[in-house]
Amino acid sequence: MTLLQFVQGPLWYFASAVFVLGVLWRLIAMVMIGKPRDLSAARTSSFGGGIKAILLHSVPHGGNLARTIYHFLVGYAFHIGLFVLVLFAAPHVRFIEERLLGWAWTPVPGWGFALAAQFAFAGLILLYIRRLTDPVMRKLSDWDDHIGTWLVFLVMLTGCLALQESHDGLRLIHLLSVEALMIYFPFSRLMHAFTFAFSRYNTGATYGRRGVTP
Amino acid sequence: MTDSASAKTSDGPNVQAAIDKFIAVTGSQVAAYLDACIHCGQCAQACHFHEVTHDPKYVPANKLVPITKVYKRHKAPFAALKRAIGLAPAELTADDLTEWQELLYDSCTMCGRCTVVCPMGIDIASIVGLSRQAMVAAGLGPADLMEAAENARTKGSPLGMTAQVLSDRIEWLADDFEVEIPLDKKKADVLVTLSSIEMMKYPDSVVAMARLMNASGVDWTFSSHGYEATNFGILSGKSDVAKIMIERLTGAAEELGAKTVIIPECGHAYGAMRWSAAGILGRPLPFEVLHITEFVAQQIKAGKLKLKKMGDAITYHDPCQVSRRGGAAEDARTILNAFASDFREMEPTGNNNWCCGGGGGVQAMASASDLRHKVFRIKTEQVDKTGAQSLVSACANCRLTMDESKVALDWHTDIKSLVELVADQLEDA
Amino acid sequence: MVDVRRSVSGLARGLAPIALFLMLALQILAPSLAEAQSSVRAPGNAVVNAVPPPMGSAPDTATQGTPPGDALGNSSDSESWRKIRQGVPGHVNNTDAYGSRGALIESSGENWRLWRNDYVVRYGGMVLLGVLTILAVFFAIRGRMRISGGRTGKVIPRFSLVERITHWFVAILFVFLGTSGLIILFGKLLLLPLIGPKAFGLFASASLEGHNLFGPIFAVAILALFFVFVRGNGYKFIDLVWAIKGGGFFGGHPSSGRYNFGEKSWFWWATICGIALTLTGFAMLLPEIAASVSTALVGPEMTGRLFLQFAHLVHAVAAIAFIAFGIGHIYLGTVGMEGALEGMTRGYVDENWAKEHHDLWYEEHKAHAVTDTVKAETEAAAGHV
Known part of the structure; x- marks a missing residue:
């Protein structure tokens, strides 16, 4: 078995399994801890509040836009760029069609990919520079923040370098880094991609009961 | 573990007690919060303590560090695996606790402003409240707050206003301001409570409240069995005192057969009775809890005032x-x-x-x-x-x-x- | 300087795994790349060339057309070849929209190739090597320029958060685009003999894709750099004095404001090179648009292909000029001079460093000198510089 075959075969299945099972277990185990029931008399629906909070916290509110404009713009540039790259890059769509689902959607054209990549890279780099320079973010950051950022950067970089799809070597490096990311993901803060909804919902539900969505 | 076992040991803070408490208070809601924080630091923009000092230690997310450390080492999914391969955070230390005392008490008013700005919507204020319980368990509750909570337990009020002082003061206010202030009626629809700050420092407020109650024509009273609305048990992290205060008010209201309990002009007292009390008591409250502004607004809308x-x-x-x-x-x-x-x-x-x-x-x-x-x-x-x-x-x-x-x-x-x-x-x- | 160490260690913590990972990947990759013939494919958009029949084989008159150049015995072979090389149009089924119709050899293309290889690669390489040599010699003789009088422990805010972010954004792109660009330009000469055709193909392909992807962000970055740093970068008379005195590199300390002559020159150099790189870069990225624009501006004699050849040469020359100056800038910002780097990492500089290198700026800002570095950093971040 060549390295490429190994990376495309057993290692891919292993990484996928760690990713899917790891994420599921982490979420299930988190919910299974349980919490005390809120017995106070509700003013309004907590479910409605939860849903509202999930939406509301997607954008700066409460007069805080100007104060958090950097994170807002740069964060969205990165995340939107990343989603387009992950879900709509032509090689990914083909991969999804051929190896995952059997069907897929229309990929973005070349210029769309390039544009998304610009946003994703600019966003990630600017967020990371802020992490290294802003006293507050420096105070909060730990090794998990650094590794997570670098892994995502590595995946994006190797992916873009392999764009010509003419060298198996480049694809191999990209796949290897993707697999490293997938294995790291469930154990790290990258989990915020899923936990964000739980966190927002909890606050929305707690305060929605009180008739307010902070 | 009870709070009486929380006394400071001769060697310094009781770290193990703090760890146990941190583990106990971390439910799935808190777990989701701690797992979701991405260290973006935007909460600094919302915190008045950071706003005026620009000192990064005051960033609200930093106040989650002790509980996060314990959660990720002992309770989070994969914690055992991470401990086994050395990737779990280090064990909480006495130095950590001492360093965070100022951050969890002096520089957090639990105002919840950080939640508004948080992209994950993390309710940091509540987590600070829970963390304070662990600080008390370690013997690191600030002396002023501990004393206020003890006063509440033994004398009925954080400022030492006993039932006797209450009835003396009410008598004096009723005479001086020529207003009817009922105390300890046998039965009443509405139990009005007060904060000792008002009675000791702003007695006019108590008079004003009595006049508003009288003007709206409801059947109301103060009760010497449950009068103190502030809850320093919750504020300080002493959960036994928190429960005692709630039991006193609930007992007084039930004794009167009150349908409504009115919380005076005090924010934390409102939160304690309106939103936390039933959970701490373990049963729904058999009466409605209203802040005085809610009550007055209702009366105005009903045309009574x-x-x-x-x-x-x-x-x-x-x-x-x-x-x-x-x-x-x-x-x-x-x-x-x-x-x-x-x-x-x-x-x-x-x-x-x-x-x-x-x-x-x-x-x-x-x-x-x-x-x-x-x-x-x-x-x-x-x-x-x-x-x-x-x-x-x-x-x-x-x-x-x-x-x-x-x-x-x-x-x-x-x-x-x-x-x-x-x-x-x-x-x- | 605990905090500088923290930021460096943060970077190192991130960089170490990436470097390790890349080295490991290459190590594992090398043999499989060498053996896997099938692993190299033509790019999806490549034109597939048919292999011409071997020279001297009997022409199959039934299937082949007229021989080129009307070579029916009236002219010698060398004359025919000369015409072909010079791009004289003949009867050829060549429908190239960008070049001259009917030419067998795109003569200007051959000229471009010779320009690139004989001049840009040769002299550009010399310039870069020269700069490195001069700096190495300078460092050997002069050593690290220390802060005279040592650090005072008091620091002055110098660069705001916006300035620092912009700087590092440009810097990261500069390193990435510089590296990939140098591989594209010098790779065939330096890398190919070293690592062999398979691995070189991989590097070249990756460099090209990366270069094309990151180029447009660089255009935005260089624009931001200009607007953020243009304040204080206009030349003044004292800059002439500074330049005549040799900037204090050989002793003495000429006067300077917020930026000295060298820094101002670097700013304008970066701006001009940046504009040249941006314009020519976009031309190469969008050849159809570039072709129609160039033909419309200059006339039909400026074909798209010719324009792209110019654009490429300008791009390469501007890049070498940019990188050459950039090497000097990086040298002074890191190993060459004590106390310079922290201005761009933490946002503040030591009082004595400011006094020595930017005395006029120091006079204006000495009131803001503090011992509390956290305070200085916060002040700098807030833009009080």
């Missing part, structure tokens, strides 16, 4: 626990619009207001006073921008904080109580 207009330019400071964390921001507006013809909002206001700097027990801690005076500068600038002649609030704790900071900052705008203002505008007064 007739008010004269007032032309002074005033602005309103939302107590965080009543508005942002209590959901009753609109009631104060209903009242204000009913009598004030020149009411001006601050920017930001309502659910997004800036805290006075003294909530969460910070007001009662001598060690925190310099910092909170600095914080109050934000409020004075807000008020000055509106050009209002007086600053009105509906929380005696906010009012005391602001009165003290006002002197410290040499600021001259009047600070008033909403209840007192409304009572003065009563048509038959």
